[in-house]
Amino acid sequence: MNPACTTRNRTIRLAALWLTISVVAAGGAAQPADSLARHVPAEVGLFVELRQCDQLLADLTEPQLWTTLAELAGQPARPEDVTRWRSRIRNTVRMEPEQAIRVLFAGGVAFIGEGPGRAQDAVVVCRPGPDVRIDELLEKWQAVRLPERGEPPTYRLLSNIGVIHHDGLLYFGDLLPAEGLLRRVARFIRDGQRAPLADDPAYRALLGRAAPRPVGVVFARMASAAPLLVPNVTASTRPATQPVRSGRLPDLPGPLHHARNILISLHRDRTLLHFSLLGDGRDAHAAAGTGLEYLPRLPLRTLLAWEGHLDYRRLPEALTAVSGREGWAAVLQLDQQDELLGQLVAALGTDTCVAIGPVFPARRPADAPPLPAAAALVAVRDSGQARAALREIAELCIAGYAVFALANGAPPLTGVEQRRVAGHDAWLIDLTPLLKQTARQAIGELHLCWAVTDDTLVVASHLQWLERLLAARSGHGRLLAQTLAIAPARPGPQSTAGLVVQTGPIADMGQAWLDHLRRIKPEVFDERYWRDHQPYGRQPMLGINVTVDAAHRRLRINQVFKGQPAEGRLRVGDYIVGHDNRRFATDDMISEIRAAIRNRPHARWMELLIERNGVTLRKRIPLPLFNPIEMLQRVVAMGHLAQRSVYFDDHPNPGAVGYLTIELRRAGEKLFELRPPASPAPSP
Numbered sequence: 001m002n003p004a005c006t007t008r009n010r011t012i013r014l015a016a017l018w019l020t021i022s023v024v025a026a027g028g029a030a031q032p033a034d035s036l037a038r039h040v041p042a043e044v045g046l047f048v049e050l051r052q053c054d055q056l057l058a059d060l061t062e063p064q065l066w067t068t069l070a071e072l073a074g075q076p077a078r079p080e081d082v083t084r085w086r087s088r089i090r091n092t093v094r095m096e097p098e099q100a101i102r103v104l105f106a107g108g109v110a111f112i113g114e115g116p117g118r119a120q121d122a123v124v125v126c127r128p129g130p131d132v133r134i135d136e137l138l139e140k141w142q143a144v145r146l147p148e149r150g151e152p153p154t155y156r157l158l159s160n161i162g163v164i165h166h167d168g169l170l171y172f173g174d175l176l177p178a179e180g181l182l183r184r185v186a187r188f189i190r191d192g193q194r195a196p197l198a199d200d201p202a203y204r205a206l207l208g209r210a211a212p213r214p215v216g217v218v219f220a221r222m223a224s225a226a227p228l229l230v231p232n233v234t235a236s237t238r239p240a241t242q243p244v245r246s247g248r249l250p251d252l253p254g255p256l257h258h259a260r261n262i263l264i265s266l267h268r269d270r271t272l273l274h275f276s277l278l279g280d281g282r283d284a285h286a287a288a289g290t291g292l293e294y295l296p297r298l299p300l301r302t303l304l305a306w307e308g309h310l311d312y313r314r315l316p317e318a319l320t321a322v323s324g325r326e327g328w329a330a331v332l333q334l335d336q337q338d339e340l341l342g343q344l345v346a347a348l349g350t351d352t353c354v355a356i357g358p359v360f361p362a363r364r365p366a367d368a369p370p371l372p373a374a375a376a377l378v379a380v381r382d383s384g385q386a387r388a389a390l391r392e393i394a395e396l397c398i399a400g401y402a403v404f405a406l407a408n409g410a411p412p413l414t415g416v417e418q419r420r421v422a423g424h425d426a427w428l429i430d431l432t433p434l435l436k437q438t439a440r441q442a443i444g445e446l447h448l449c450w451a452v453t454d455d456t457l458v459v460a461s462h463l464q465w466l467e468r469l470l471a472a473r474s475g476h477g478r479l480l481a482q483t484l485a486i487a488p489a490r491p492g493p494q495s496t497a498g499l500v501v502q503t504g505p506i507a508d509m510g511q512a513w514l515d516h517l518r519r520i521k522p523e524v525f526d527e528r529y530w531r532d533h534q535p536y537g538r539q540p541m542l543g544i545n546v547t548v549d550a551a552h553r554r555l556r557i558n559q560v561f562k563g564q565p566a567e568g569r570l571r572v573g574d575y576i577v578g579h580d581n582r583r584f585a586t587d588d589m590i591s592e593i594r595a596a597i598r599n600r601p602h603a604r605w606m607e608l609l610i611e612r613n614g615v616t617l618r619k620r621i622p623l624p625l626f627n628p629i630e631m632l633q634r635v636v637a638m639g640h641l642a643q644r645s646v647y648f649d650d651h652p653n654p655g656a657v658g659y660l661t662i663e664l665r666r667a668g669e670k671l672f673e674l675r676p677p678a679s680p681a682p683s684p
Contacts, residue, residue, distance in 0.1 A: 036110035036125050037198040037217075039169055041188040045115030047197055050216040050266075051108045064630075064637035078602060092158045094140050103137075104128050104170065114181065116220045121181045123173035134165055152189045164189065177615045206263035206278045209655065214265035214276075221261050254496050254649045255656035257281050271666070274488055277658030292491045292498045292648060294353035294377050294456075296481035299472040301672055303372065303506050305480065307353040308497040312345045312378075340389050340396070347386035348457065349379030358509060359464040360676045361444030363432070369512035370674050371443060373465035378457045387425075387452040391416070394429060394448075410434075419449075421463065422470035426451040428463055483644055487661040491648040498648040504665050507639020508674055510632045517629070527603050530627045539598050540623045542566045542606065546576065546590075553577070553584050554611065555593070565621050570610065578609035581618065603627075641665060 036049050067077045089097045093104075106129030113122040128134060143155035143163065152166040162175035162182050166189050173182025188194050197203055203219055210217075256262050259279030267274045294307050355377065358370035380386050394416050405412050411433040419426045428449040435446060449466050450459040453473070460466035472479055483500055484490075491498055523529050534540075543564020546555040555576040560566050578584050579596045586592050600606050603625050610617045643665035649658045 034108070034127075035198060036108055036127070036169075037203065037219075038196050039167070040110065040112050040123075040125060040197050041185065042195040042197050042200040042203075044112040044197060045221040046113040047110060047203075047219040048112075048217070049108065049110040051105075064634045065641065068634045068638070078604070088159070092141065092161060093137075103132055106132070112181070112185075116222070121174060123171055123181050123185055125169055125171050127169055134168070134170065138163075138165065150190055151186050154186060177612060177617065179613075202261040202280065203263070206261060206280065207265075209278050209657075210263065210265035210276050211267060213267075215268055216266035218264040219261070220263075222256075222259055255279050255281075255658040269488070271664040272486060272488075273662045273664065275658075275660040275662070277660060278655070291493045292495050293351060293379075294355075295498050295500060296479060296484055297473050298353075298355050298480040299357060299468050300478035300480055300482055301468070301505070302355050302357045302480050302500065303502050303509070305353060305355040305500045306498070307351070309350040310352045310378075311350060312348050315341065315345050340393050343385055344389040344393065347380060347382040347389065349381050351379035353377040355469065357465055357468065358505075358674055359462045361462065361464070364441070364444035367516075368442075368444070369516050370509055371462075372509070373460060373462040375458060375460035375465055375469055377469070378459075380452060380455055380457050383452050383454055386457055390450060390452070390457075391427060394427065398429065419463070421449075421451060421467050422476075423474060424451045424453060424470050426463075426466060426470075484646055486644070486663050487646045487648070487659060489650075489659060492650045492652075494651040495648050496651070498646075500644070500646055502644045502671060503635075503639040504643040504669070505639075505671050505674065507636045508670065510635045510639070512674060514629070514632055514636065524629055527627065530625065530629075531603050534624075534626055539594070540565070542570075542597070542621055542623075544570060548589060549575065550587065553587065553589065555589055565623055569619050569621055570608075571612065573612075575611040576608050577611050577616065580607055581609070583609060597623075639665070643669065643671065 037047065040047065064079060067079055067081070086097050089095070089100055093100050095103065104126045107127030109124065109126040111122060111124055128137070138155060141155075141157055141163075143157055146154045146156060146162075148154060152164050154162055154164050156162055156175060160175045162173055164171040164182070164186055171182065171185055173185070174180050175182060197219070202221075206219070207217070255277050256279035258281035260281075262277070262279045264278070265276045267276075292307050295305055298305055353376070355375050356372050357375075359373040360370055364371075398413060398415050401410075401413060404410060413433060414430055417428045417430070419428055426449060428447055431446045431448055432440065432444075435443060445462065447461060447463050448459070449461075449463050450457065451466060451470060452458075453470070456473070458466060458469055458473075460469065468477075471477060480500060483502065484498075517524055541564065543561040543566045544557050545559035545561075546557055549556050552575075557570055557572055557574045557576065560570055560572060576589075576593065579593060580601065584592055597606055600623075603623070605623055606621045608619050608621060610619050641664065643663045645660065645662045647658060647660045649656060651657075
């Protein structure tokens with residue numbers, strides 16, 4: 001195996017990861033005349049273009065941000081990879097990464113890939129500054145010109161990194177394998193007759209709907225395209241895009257729902273980054289919104305909130321389906337509650353809001369960090385009917401649980417309590433006895449509490465959070481409308497959904513929990529701890545079916561299962577010849593690879609040696625790993641970069657648009673302190 005394959009295009013992939021998210025860093029207007037979309041093939045599935053990205057690209061080298069971006073682009077990585085990446089940059093282009101960004105990206109940079117989540121084989125296109133002599137750069141890099149006739153000037157750098165020099169541009173990518181994206185781009189340049197992305201109808205249509213003079217653009221095809229640049233097929237005889245299988249993501253926000261192509265454009269106002277989200281979905285022209293009523297009237301200290309529309313008519317069926325398992329239907333007395341559930345559903349509207357905020361339960365140590373509490377707010381058509389139905393349903397559930405607890409030795413519950421909270425009648429079921437001792441020490445208390453006002457049902461996990469929500473809806477204290485005001489526009493009457501994420505305060509709370517866990521349970525910071533505490537156990541699956549080729553000591557891949565880790569990385573007909581940069585050492589290759597997966601050096605991925613078309617490749621296959629400590633560390637890193645984000649959609653004519661504003665965080669700046677807030681106005 002060629003030793004250079006062991007670091008196959010890792011430098012390019014890692015550099016490209018920055019670009020996918022760092023479009024937010026752009027600072028100068030991208031003119032259509034010099035857009036890099038004119039210099040890449042129309043068939044690409046992911047295109048990111050930006051300018052003047054120096055500072056934020058540097059910021060994104062923070063290790064936890066780096067690994068987050070890597071996984072978004074389909075390339076699992078470790079925080080330690082940042083140090084290695086910087087070293088590879090120095091060895092490859094003989095410059096520090098920050099200097100390389102300033103020199104190579106001065107006139108603009110773009111990133112192209114096969115599609116969202118499939119960016120392992122990527123190409124970075126850049127236009128160096130006008131004073132940069134590319135021939136001197138190539139000499140400095142000790143680039144070796146490849147003796148390939150008919151191709152644009154192509155050079156080999158370290159680790160099989162290739163660079164094409166054409167028309168004042170540099171294209172960086174992987175020289176292996178032969179059908180890789182860089183090679184296909186070279187054929188696009190060589191032919192000179194194929195349509196560029198700038199002429200693609202889908203791209204042009206979406207760009208035409210965006211506000212003029214964006215400073216950054218992300219274009220993605222949500223359906224997989226045909227292989228790039230199929231030989232002997234000209235641009236005039238085939239469409240720019242040929243979807244071969246569905247790759248749509250139906251859970252994207254409204255304007256992007258069911259879209260085959262999406263475009264995100266960016267305009268910047270100092271620390272505020274304003275994005276427009278556009279899609280060509282079949283329901284992009286629907287306008288069934290009623291505006292956003294709940295988000296502006298939440299407490300300012302809300303950490304995360306979503307508002308939208310939910311249809312509750314299927315609630316009884318859903319509850320029966322979920323609780324029908326393991327005898328819970330009997331515990332919850334569902335056979336007696338059909339009529340009551342029907343009454344409750346009839347009393348509810350569709351407007352819904354979910355809000356998460358910090359609480360400080362009284363049953364925990366004084367130095368414990370705040371706890372996230374959740375609540376749902378639902379529009380009510382008939383408050384009296386909703387109040388009565390909820391009370392009866394709760395009492396039936398408590399009665400059913402009492403029988404279950406007596407028969408099974410489960411802890412008893414005290415029943416439904418009525419309280420007066422922020423001027424409203426409220427009801428509470430204390431679920432704290434159901435918590436295990438360790439959870440009770442960490443969480444303190446857990447409730448199911450609710451109140452019904454004239455127009456809203458509020459259900460919360462903690463009485464303290466219910467009190468804050470009711471007080472805010474009555475006009476007490478500072479409200480989340482202050483955060484919504486960072487957007488350049490306001491949600492209109494046709495808005496169907498909104499989202500607020502206060503990443504700065506979320507990061508502050510995450511850091512408080514990390515500090516707390518280091519004091520009370522330091523072992524959870526060891527990755528090996530979480531390997532032994534996975535829902536699926538210690539043996540994850542790659543998602544492939546293989547047969548043994550004993551004569552050549554290899555495994556032939558016969559099937560790659562959809563939705564499994566190997567999808568998009570391994571192919572039918574590939575041969576697995578080893579793992580962890582070494583070939584199989586035994587004849588029992590099935591057992592060997594199972595042991596290698598179980599004892600893999602890095603919990604988040606498995607590295608395989610693959611033979612494909614006579615070329616040996618190293619493939620990094622991501623594996624699922626539930627590690628809440630790592631999740632907290634990433635949340636903290638994101639919150640150091642961004643203070644808060646606001647999203648809402650609107651449905652103007654001719655199509656739906658999503659508006660996202662991100663406020664960058666100044667060093668050390670806090671929106672508010674995470675301490676117990678002053679009590680709201682006393683209840684009468």
